[in-house]
Amino acid sequence: xxxxxxxxxxxxxxxxxxxxxxxxxxxxxxxxxxxxxxxxxxxxxxxxxxxxxxxxxxxxxxxxxxxxxxxxxxxxxxxxxxxxxxxxxxxxxxxxxxxxxxxxxxxxxxxxxxxxxxxxxxxxxxxxxxxxxxxxxxxxxxxxxxxxxxxxxxxxxxxxxxxxxxxxxxxxxxxxxxxxxxxxxxxxxxxxxxxxxxxxxxxxxxxxxxxxxxxxxxxxxxxxxxxxxxxxxxxxxxxxxxxxxxxxxxxxxxxxxxxxxxxxxxxxxxxxxxxxxxxxxxxxxxxxxx
Ligand code: NAD
Numbered sequence: 077x078x079x080x081x082x083x084x085x086x087x088x089x090x091x092x093x094x095x096x097x098x099x100x101x102x103x104x105x106x107x108x109x110x111x112x113x114x115x116x117x118x119x120x121x122x123x124x125x126x127x128x129x130x131x132x133x134x135x136x137x138x139x140x141x142x143x144x145x146x147x148x149x150x151x152x153x154x155x156x157x158x159x160x161x162x163x164x165x166x167x168x169x170x171x172x173x174x175x176x177x178x179x180x181x182x183x184x185x186x187x188x189x190x191x192x193x194x195x196x197x198x199x200x201x202x203x204x205x206x207x208x209x210x211x212x213x214x215x216x217x218x219x220x221x222x223x224x225x226x227x228x229x230x231x232x233x234x235x236x237x238x239x240x241x242x243x244x245x246x247x248x249x250x251x252x253x254x255x256x257x258x259x260x261x262x263x264x265x266x267x268x269x270x271x272x273x274x275x276x277x278x279x280x281x282x283x284x285x286x287x288x289x290x291x292x293x294x295x296x297x298x299x300x301x302x303x304x305x306x307x308x309x310x311x312x313x314x315x316x317x318x319x320x321x322x323x324x325x326x327x328x329x330x331x332x333x334x335x336x337x338x339x340x341x342x343x344x345x346x347x348x349x350x351x352x353x354x355x356x357x358x359x360x361x362x363x364x365x366x
Contacts, residue, residue, distance in 0.1 A: 077101050078226065081134030083127050083150055083157070084171065085112035087307065088197065089140035091204040092170070092230045094119055099229035106130045127151070132160035136226060139169045143315050144177040151181050163189035168223055170211075172196040172312075174319045175241035175248070176326070178214065182240045191219050194240055196247035197231065198254075200294075201307045208232040212250070214242035248323055251316040257291035265299055276300050 077100045082093040085107040093116055097103055103121040106129070107113050117123055124130030127150045131137050137157050141147050147169055151157045157167060167185060169178065169192065178194035185192050193215035203209045209231035213220055220236045227234035237246045264287075265275040279296045282288065298304070 078136055079104070079134045080226065081106070081124065081127075081130035081137040081157075082116075082121075082140070083107065083124075083130055083137070084140035084146075085109065085116060086140065086142075087201050087309075088170075088204045090115065091201065092138075092140060092197075092209075093121065095204075095207040095229050096226070097121060101226070101229070104130050104133050126155040126160075127153075127157045128155045128160035130160070131157040131165070132162070135162070135165050136223065137161060137165065137167045138226075139167065139171055141169075141171045142312060143171070144173040144319075147171055147173050147181060148177065152184055158185060158188060158190065161185075161188070161190045164191070166191040166193065166219055166223065168193045168195050168226070170195045170197055172247050172251070172316055172319070173244055174322055175214075175244040176323075178241045178244050182215075191216070192240060193219055193223060194243040195223075195227070195234070196243055198247065198250050199231075203232075204230070211235070212237055212243045212246035214238055214240045214244065214246075244319075245323065248316065248320045251313075252320055254291060255313065255317060257289055258295060261289075261292050261295055262299065265296065 079102045080096055082089065082096065082103055082105045085093060085105060086109070089107070090112055093103060093105060097120050103116070104124045105113060105116045105121045106124040106127060113123055122133075124133065139147060139150055139157075141150060149156065151167060151169070161167065167190060169181070173194075173196075175194070178192075182192040182194075193213055195211050195213045197204070197209040197211050199209040207230055211227050211231040211234040213227075213234055213236045215236070216239075217236060220234075224234060237243060265278065268278040269275045279292070279300065283292055283296075
């Protein structure tokens, strides 16, 4: 069994780290939220003083943080992972962040002989609890093969989709599909209700057809029961879409092709709002894309 450092014990990180404990791994944890740290301590984890301390006591360091700036701070900042990690150890960043930042962080780690995989997840809190997440990975094949047993404790599938950053590119593709799907399901059920048809019957009628989807099956029953408890913070959803825009902007400048979603966002009022959010969340000072 491995000695694993786990940094970021939020909605996702808390159940993921508990599953690693259940699988028999030794865990050293750290988070700004002392309540979450105490919960993990009670479950059997050791507590690290800082990301540096966690990294110095582990061979594998997993991060599950909100976005790119937090990953940069925790991994590369003062008292960060890079200051404590041993040569040959491996950082597995499971946060959903900008692919370019994954590449940037991996280059800085490589200079110290530290390996990295980017391994964001899909499935939300229920699948994090069940240990059935879908894990999308970028990095070297040998590093991926080494971490597969760890992924198995947290997910039902782990697929290497390319070099470092490819995991987060895959996650962004996932988020485009999920975000558009959630919006479509919401609008469809509201439209049916306003037009006088029972939305529950609409759901039953369409779920086996072409409109059927995992999002429809997961979200429609909650909407019908008027249960709107958040499982994913809306600012994280906005962050993912802002990362889609940022990645698209950088990619389209190379291939001169505008994705329809990007074209729509550019034309809509949402652009200004998304651009400013993107800049705020990524810490970028770049002006709005044209
Ligand atoms: P969260 O906000 O609940 O948890 C993030 C944790 O990171 C918090 O406990 C916070 O205290 C900690 N943290 C932040 N900065 C820190 C620092 N400098 N040092 C130590 N700890 C720090 O977020 P979450 O919902 O668990 O999501 C984590 C990541 O997983 C995000 O990138 C998100 O987009 C992604 N994700 C979330 C879901 C979901 O349904 N919640 C699903 C798939 C992927």
